[in-house]
Amino acid sequence: MTAQTSIPQLGSPLRFYWQMGLPPRLGHFPALLRSRVVGKSVAIICGVFLLGAHLSAQAAVFAVTNTADSGAGSLRQAILDSNTSAGVLDTIMFNIPGAGVRSIIPLTVLPTITDPVIIDGYTQSGSSANTMAVGNNSVHLIELNGNGANFPCLTITAGSSTVRGLVINRFNGNGPANAINLLTNGGNKIEGCFIGVSADGTTAQSNNGLAIDIESSPNNTIGGATAAARNVISSNHGTSGRTRQVLPTRVVISTACK
Ligand SMILES: [Ca+2]
Numbered sequence: 087m088t089a090q091t092s093i094p095q096l097g098s099p100l101r102f103y104w105q106m107g108l109p110p111r112l113g114h115f116p117a118l119l120r121s122r123v124v125g126k127s128v129a130i131i132c133g134v135f136l137l138g139a140h141l142s143a144q145a146a147v148f149a150v151t152n153t154a155d156s157g158a159g160s161l162r163q164a165i166l167d168s169n170t171s172a173g174v175l176d177t178i179m180f181n182i183p184g185a186g187v188r189s190i191i192p193l194t195v196l197p198t199i200t201d202p203v204i205i206d207g208y209t210q211s212g213s214s215a216n217t218m219a220v221g222n223n224s225v226h227l228i229e230l231n232g233n234g235a236n237f238p239c240l241t242i243t244a245g246s247s248t249v250r251g252l253v254i255n256r257f258n259g260n261g262p263a264n265a266i267n268l269l270t271n272g273g274n275k276i277e278g279c280f281i282g283v284s285a286d287g288t289t290a291q292s293n294n295g296l297a298i299d300i301e302s303s304p305n306n307t308i309g310g311a312t313a314a315a316r317n318v319i320s321s322n323h324g325t326s327g328r329t330r331q332v333l334p335t336r337v338v339i340s341t342a343c344k
Contacts (some may be wrong), residue, residue, distance in 0.1 A: 122236065146176045153182060155193040156293030161230075162196055168203040175202050175246070179209035180228050181206065187253075187285040189229045195237040202244045208278065209249030215251065215278050215314035222318060224278060226285045229253040232293065239293075245271025253280040255291035258323070264295035272304035277315035282322040290321035297322040 148167050151159035161178070168176040182188040188210065207228035208215050216224035230239050230252060236259030240249065249266065257263035265281045268274050280287050281297040297319045300306055309317050 090092075136187050143171070143174055145174050146171060148176060148178050150178060150180045150190075151182060153188055153190045155191065155194045161190050162192070165197045165199060165203070169197060169199065169201045175204065177204045177206060177209075181205055182210065182228075187227055187229050191231045191233045192235065192239070193235075193312045195235075196240065199242040199247060200244050202242060202246040204248045205240075205250065205252065206248070207253070209251075211251050213251060216304045216316060217313055219313055222287060222316065224251075224287075224314075226251065226280055227254045229255065229285050231255060232257030232259070236263055236294070238264040238295065238299075240265070241267040241269065242274055243270040246273045247277040248277070249279060250275070251278045253283075253285045255280070255282060255284065255293060258292050258294040261294070263293055264297070265293045266298045268298065268300045268303040268306055270303055272306050274303070274306045275310070275315075276306070276308045276317060277310050278317065280318045282320050283318055286318065287318050292321040292323055294323050 148166070149159070149165040150161045150164050154160045156162045164178045168178060180188070207213065207226065212225065213227040214223075214225045216222045228251065232239060232254075233256055235257050237257070239257050241252045242249075254265040257265060262276050266276060268276075276298060282292050283289060295323045298308060307315075309315050
């Protein structure tokens with residue numbers, strides 16, 4: 087005798103299996119109930135899958151561990167990785183062995199930053215942000231050295247990005263060698279950077295273009311109200327000398343001499 091023939095007399099399939107001490111079989115349940123069971127199972131599986139996908143999309147920290155132009159551990163690779171994880175605000179930090187200023191010399195233009203990111207030069211051990219209300223006692227150890235390049239250093243179209251604690255100098259070839267381009271999307275922050283000067287902030291090492299060129303990019307903050315946020319911007323050769331904004335935008339500029 088199969089269980090199926092007895093189900094109508096015993097009420098629900100679950101009651102039958104419970105009374106008979108048998109494990110339930112899905113095929114013995116009414117079609118509607120089967121569809122609900124299957125549907126909930128699919129929903130649970132989908133939920134687990136989506137949760138896994140969400141967890142895998144969490145923000146990452148990409149470490150720059152050498153001064154090489156490209157390859158694993160390079161700044162170029164970190165930017166590529168950050169761009170690849172689209173829609174996720176990642177952080178690029180620095181952990182380059184050695185002593186003194188770590189000078190990264192891009193041999194070709196770095197990838198455009200197309201996904202919001204935080205690039206934080208102050209993550210390099212031994213560096214620190216300014217704490218002085220007057221003057222500047224920051225220690226910069228990460229330098230992006232153009233070494234005569236005729237291309238810009240950083241171009242950001244993603245918006246909502248932060249560049250902090252970097253030295254950007256010597257992008258001074260014969261070309262539009264701005265230190266930083268902020269294009270398209272806004273809401274970027276440029277803080278605690280030295281642009282157009284040496285890492286110790288005392289010697290002019292010019293960029294041939296603008297320090298920061300802001301075009302069609304609204305609501306950027308250059309510097310800020312805190313001592314740590316102040317930039318040192320000097321000795322850049324662009325049209326307006328230091329920065330340019332083409333469209334109206336909220337720009338907070340604070341600079342400090344070393
Ligand atoms: Ca990303």
